[in-house]
Structures are given as structure tokens and as C-alpha cells.
Amino acid sequence: MRVDDLHLNGIGCDVGALVPVAVPLAAGEFTAEDxxxxxxxxxxxxxxxxxxxxxxxxxxxLRQARAITGDGVWPSLxxxxxxxxxxIDFWHAASYVRDQLGIGAGPGLxxxxxxxxxxxxxxxxxxxxxxxxxxxxxxxxxxxxxRFGGTGFxxxxxxxxxxxxxxxxxxxxxxxxxxxxxxxxxxxxxxSLEGLQRxxxxxxSASVAAHRPIGIRHRKRQWLxxxxxxxxxxRNGDAVSTVVKTALADAGVDLPDLARICAPHYxxxxxxxxxxRPLGITEDRTMTEFGLRVGHLGxxxxxxxxxxxxRGGDVTDGDLVLLLGIGVGMTWTAxxxxxxx
Amino acid sequence: MTxxxxxxxxxxxxxxxxxxxxxxxxxxxxxxxxxxxxxxxPGTGTARFAGFHQFSAGGADTVVAELxxxxxxxxxxxxxxxxxxxxEGVFAAEVPDAxx
Numbered sequence: 077m078r079v080d081d082l083h084l085n086g087i088g089c090d091v092g093a094l095v096p097v098a099v100p101l102a103a104g105e106f107t108a109e110d111x112x113x114x115x116x117x118x119x120x121x122x123x124x125x126x127x128x129x130x131x132x133x134x135x136x137x138l139r140q141a142r143a144i145t146g147d148g149v150w151p152s153l154x155x156x157x158x159x160x161x162x163x164i165d166f167w168h169a170a171s172y173v174r175d176q177l178g179i180g181a182g183p184g185l186x187x188x189x190x191x192x193x194x195x196x197x198x199x200x201x202x203x204x205x206x207x208x209x210x211x212x213x214x215x216x217x218x219x220x221x222x223r224f225g226g227t228g229f230x231x232x233x234x235x236x237x238x239x240x241x242x243x244x245x246x247x248x249x250x251x252x253x254x255x256x257x258x259x260x261x262x263x264x265x266x267x268s269l270e271g272l273q274r275x276x277x278x279x280x281s282a283s284v285a286a287h288r289p290i291g292i293r294h295r296k297r298q299w300l301x302x303x304x305x306x307x308x309x310x311r312n313g314d315a316v317s318t319v320v321k322t323a324l325a326d327a328g329v330d331l332p333d334l335a336r337i338c339a340p341h342y343x344x345x346x347x348x349x350x351x352x353r354p355l356g357i358t359e360d361r362t363m364t365e366f367g368l369r370v371g372h373l374g375x376x377x378x379x380x381x382x383x384x385x386x387r388g389g390d391v392t393d394g395d396l397v398l399l400l401g402i403g404v405g406m407t408w409t410a411x412x413x414x415x416x417x
Numbered sequence: 418m419t420x421x422x423x424x425x426x427x428x429x430x431x432x433x434x435x436x437x438x439x440x441x442x443x444x445x446x447x448x449x450x451x452x453x454x455x456x457x458x459p460g461t462g463t464a465r466f467a468g469f470h471q472f473s474a475g476g477a478d479t480v481v482a483e484l485x486x487x488x489x490x491x492x493x494x495x496x497x498x499x500x501x502x503x504x505e506g507v508f509a510a511e512v513p514d515a516x517x
Contacts, residue, residue: 090466093444093453095499118446120453121499132465369451369469387468389425 085254088136092122114343119371120241125163129244130221137246151217152184157195194403215250222374228285241371245379262322313354335395341367
């Protein structure tokens with residue numbers, strides 16, 4: 077869907093310090109083979125929980141939005157995501173984030189997004205739809221925050237080809253000009269790949285994560301043993317191509333027009349098979365190198381990478397940046413941004 | 418003056434750089450020079466994330482020199498967790514916005 081009247085007014089991040097790969101290698105938490113496969117150089121490790129990281133990111137995003145727009149931005153739509161345990165059972169982290177940010181009571185909804193690693197980018201698709209269809213909504217705040225680690229989710233060894241990092245991120249969207257204009261959004265869903273993350277896992281009455289690692293590697297191997305990797309590659313490739321081409325076509329631009337693509341921070345081998353090959357692009361068009369420093373930050377990869385581009389002056393007014401979200405389940409979302417505008 | 422690309426990274430507000438008295442907390446990897454930055458503005462609570470920066474080298478003298486180049490007077494570096502190094506500095510004056 078082409079979008080011309082919505083903007084990103086604020087962006088905030090809170091990312092952990094970068095623990096070099098030598099540390100888990102020395103501790104036996106990561107193998108030389110994994111290091112070769114992923115190319116991971118370090119990962120972000122934070123000492124705050126996911127919702128706390130999201131609050132800190134949200135505070136910065138709101139501060140920027142208010143400074144840039146020059147008036148009081150009050151997000152009537154607050155969306156929040158965390159892909160792992162928030163730190164408290166049976167609880168509404170989104171309301172905590174909203175309350176801690178001082179947004180308080182008022183019309184509109186405060187919801188948690190459940191698109192796993194695609195949650196924040198998918199949330200931008202949702203927020204765009206709400207803001208374009210509901211004139212009574214002035215602005216939307218989308219936050220994400222995750223801290224991995226501990227018994228249940230070791231950063232370095234939980235998944236195949238992916239090292240996880242801790243971060244919070246946030247964006248504010250409204251109709252006022254700001255940091256970037258949203259040019260288009262596109263999403264795609266293929267639930268036939270849901271089992272890739274489930275394997276043969278039975279339903280349980282409580283999480284096992286307090287006592288042992290959640291075993292994503294094992295589950296993936298179970299599913300892949302019966303279905304094969306080819307199906308994942310084909311379906312993911314089709315979906316990535318579909319959302320990216322749709323978003324670009326709707327905005328009237330093409331891949332060479334993009335200054336950078338902010339995609340999920342997988343390890344190098346997965347980035348090549350899941351993102352670069354389907355799009356026919358080289359690594360330097362993406363934030364892969366940065367991802368190999370910070371790790372896969374749950375739903376925050378794309379916003380943290382875009383923030384890094386902005387901070388370093390690596391993109392300037394007029395540059396086009398594509399945020400590509402991919403979430404297990406699976407869903408895919410592409411959001412095309414034009415810096416400044 | 419030491420060359421550095423640190424100034425735009427620290428322009429976190431995209432309006433003005435850190436003001437006098439703002440504290441900069443740096444944790445970096447000696448091998449690569451990659452650093453995690455956090456800024457603490459007096460009277461605003463804990464330090465907030467201020468981006469990542471790769472120093473031109475990982476040695477403490479290089480880090481101190483690049484901090485000095487953006488007006489940040491650094492203290493003494495010390496070992497931190499996970500094999501990282503840490504250093505804190507204070508800005509003596511507002512940092513010029515390198516993008517203007």
C-alpha cells in the first residue's frame with residue numbers, strides 16, 4: 077500500500093553492551109563451527125528486562141517526536157512487543173510501557189503484538205492502517221524490548237545460525253513531518269511454516285525455560301527432518317520477494333534506488349540464504365555487518381539498525397531505507413522510508 | 418586534533434549535542450575498537466543509550482584522543498565485564514553538530 081501522509085517522528089533505542097565472541101568461545105557456550113557459520117563477532121547483553129528497555133527506548137522516541145514536531149504528541153495507539161519472557165508471568169507489558177512513559181489514560185488501545193521478530197515492523201503496518209483509517213487517532217507509539225540469556229535462552233547457543241542480543245526500540249508515527257516519511261508498506265503471511273519453531277513439542281501447562289534451555293535447535297531439526305530445508309527456503313524466498321517488490325512498486329521505486337535495507341540480524345549464512353539470495357542483492361546493501369556486532373535483537377533489529385544509520389550520518393535526506401521484518405509463524409513485512417521528506 | 422566520526426553519533430537529539438556537564442560512559446572492545454555509548458545528562462536519571470561507534474583503534478590512548486576531539490574529557494580507563502574496557506568522560510561544552 078502506498079502511503080504519502082504519515083511520518084516517523086521519533087526513534088529510540090536502548091541496546092546492551094557488546095560482548096565479544098571470544099567470551100562464549102572461551103566459556104564453551106559457542107563453538108568454533110558456530111562462529112564460522114554465523115560470522116558473529118559480538119552480541120549485545122543488557123542488564124535490564126525487555127519492558128524496561130522498551131520504556132527507555134520509548135522515552136527517547138517520544139522526546140524526539142515532541143522536539144521535532146514542536147507540539148505535544150500523544151499516542152492514542154500504543155503497541156508493544158517482546159518475543160521472549162517479559163520477566164513477569166500473566167501480565168500486560170504494553171500497559172506497563174505506556175504507564176511508565178506517562179501517556180496515561182485516554183481513548184484508544186494499548187496492545188501487545190505477537191508476530192515474533194516481525195512484530196515491530198508489522199506493527200508499523202498496523203499503525204499505518206489505523207492512522208489512515210481513523211482520523212481520531214493522532215499518533216502511534218510502537219515499542220519492543222527483549223532480554224535473552226539465563227537458563228532458558230542462552231544468547232549464543234539457543235538457535236541454529238542466530239545469536240540473540242538484548243535491546244529495546246521504539247518509533248512514533250503521526251501525520252506530522254519528521255525524521256522519515258513512510259512511502260509504502262506490504263505484508264505477507266504463510267502459516268504453513270509455523271511448525272518450524274514447534275517441531276514435535278507438546279503443549280505444556282507451564283514454561284520449561286526456568287529449568288532448561290527451550291531447545292529451538294532441536295525443534296527446528298525435528299521439523300526439517302520431515303519437511304526439509306528446501307521448502308523453507310522456497311516459501312521464505314517467495315515471501316521476501318513479494319513484500320519487498322510490492323512495497324517498492326507501490327512507491328514507484330526499485331531495489332537499486334534503496335540506500336540500505338535493514339533486515340533481521342541473522343548469522344551470515346542465514347542472511348545470505350533468507351534475505352540476500354531471494355532479493356539478488358549483496359551484503360553491503362544491508363546492515364549485516366552491524367548485525368554481526370549486535371546480534372538478533374528480537375523485534376528491534378530494523379529500528380536499531382536504522383537508528384545506527386541516522387546517528388552515523390550514513391543516510392541523509394531523500395535516501396530510501398527499507399525495513400524488512402521476518403517473524404516465525406511466518407509473517408513478512410516491508411516498510412519503505414524516505415529519510416527527511 | 419584527532420580525526421573522529423564520533424560527533425554525529427553523539428548528536429542524539431538531532432538538534433544539539435551533549436551540553437556541558439553531560440557524562441559519557443564508554444564500554445569498548447580492545448580488539449576491534451567497537452564501543453557502546455551512553456550519555457548521562459545531569460538531573461535526568463540514569464545514563465541512556467547513545468549509539469555504537471567504532472574507534473579507529475582499540476587502544477585506550479586512541480579512545481581518549483577521540484573523546485577529546487569531541488570535547489569530552491576522559492578519566493582513567495578500567496577493565497569491565499566480559500573482557501571489555503570502560504571509561505567515563507565529561508563534556509566541557511556543547512558538542513558541535515557535525516551534520517550542520
